[in-house]
Amino acid sequence: MKFILFVEGCTEHKAIPSFLKRWLDPQLSKPVGIKSVRFEGWPELVKDSPTKAKLYLSQESVIAVIALLDLYGPTIYPDNENTATERYTWAKQHLEGKVDQTNFFQFFAVHEVEAWLLSDPTIFPNSIKPLVQKISQSPEAINNTMPPAKRLNEIYSKQTKRRYKKITYGKDLFAKLDSNVAYKKCPRLKELLDAMLKLAKDVTEEGEK
Numbered sequence: 001m002k003f004i005l006f007v008e009g010c011t012e013h014k015a016i017p018s019f020l021k022r023w024l025d026p027q028l029s030k031p032v033g034i035k036s037v038r039f040e041g042w043p044e045l046v047k048d049s050p051t052k053a054k055l056y057l058s059q060e061s062v063i064a065v066i067a068l069l070d071l072y073g074p075t076i077y078p079d080n081e082n083t084a085t086e087r088y089t090w091a092k093q094h095l096e097g098k099v100d101q102t103n104f105f106q107f108f109a110v111h112e113v114e115a116w117l118l119s120d121p122t123i124f125p126n127s128i129k130p131l132v133q134k135i136s137q138s139p140e141a142i143n144n145t146m147p148p149a150k151r152l153n154e155i156y157s158k159q160t161k162r163r164y165k166k167i168t169y170g171k172d173l174f175a176k177l178d179s180n181v182a183y184k185k186c187p188r189l190k191e192l193l194d195a196m197l198k199l200a201k202d203v204t205e206e207g208e209k
Helices: 010-027 042-057 084-099 114-118 129-133 148-160 166-176 179-185 187-208
Strands: 002-007 033-038 062-070 104-109
Touching: 002 010, 002 042, 002 187, 010 033, 010 166, 010 179, 010 187, 042 062, 042 084, 042 104, 062 084, 062 187, 084 104, 104 187, 114 148, 114 166, 129 148, 179 187
Parallel strands: 002 033, 002 062, 062 104
Antiparallel strands: none
């Protein structure tokens, strides 16, 4: 049994499935698979999710289709939805409604998946750790003005004179990231993982009866 994970970029495609499994599998009697499907950015994901979700959900081995987007970046939000909570709530309901499939779920990283990295300063090089430590307690509060990837770029540029390489560094950092640390510090990540755990348990435990 497996999840299908819709993602919008290379970092998410390469790094997120194994990161999520590190948290999920120890809590399940049987591990589940996570197959990521990469789209060319958020516009394609939004446009193609209804068709592709229906296709994948027709397969008996699929537990659910989970779509993951950064809250920062998309321009789908109404003008009167300004806060992170407002945008998250509106966009989740809007996109799940467009797909209109029972086992399709839309989630967002607030404000980017790099917020999850910022939860754990220990994974960064020594010159980076102190500055990440200062912002590591509430990484999802790093906002639309200076979202997590830009904040990392600022820190790397200051400390190493080199830019933060989202794909190269992100893959290595996610491989080191303690999923339990990120779970405790990132409430929206917690929502995603709790939902996946419940869905997986419902399927695996039903199969054992």
